Amino acid sequence: MYPMPGKCPVCGDDLYVERLVCGQCGTAIQGAFLPQRLSRLNGEQLDFVELFLRSEGKLNRVQEELRLSYPTVRNRLHDVMRALGYEVGESDADDMRTQSVLDRLAAGETTVEEALRLLAR
Secondary structure (H helix, E strand, O other), X not given: OOOOOOEOOOOOOEOOEEEEEOOOOOOEEEEEEOOOHXXXXXXXXXXXXXXXXXXXXXXXXXXXXXXXXXXXXXXXXXXXXXXXXXXXXXXXXXXXXXXXXXXXXXXOOOOHHHHHHHHHO
């Protein structure tokens, strides 16, 4: 079996299911069924969600496993949230900007003075 696509490959709109079949007895049910929200996610997003759950929702652990910066991991989480139809708030963007400045400071890419100036904005 193949994973069910959530989006139309032609226009990108959401797909719906018209027929469900039992693999054991062959019983079929026809109608218009909405798939679960998670079917809206592509394979990469589903892999991220699985890792996020295994990491008990701790982005730092996801960051370590993927060997990506915290802002990149946070952006991937926001992509998943948007794909599921949720809005990403402004405070999340501020948190991401702050973490980015701190990451640059920790990596020696900026000075303490410059980091303070950026955080004061």
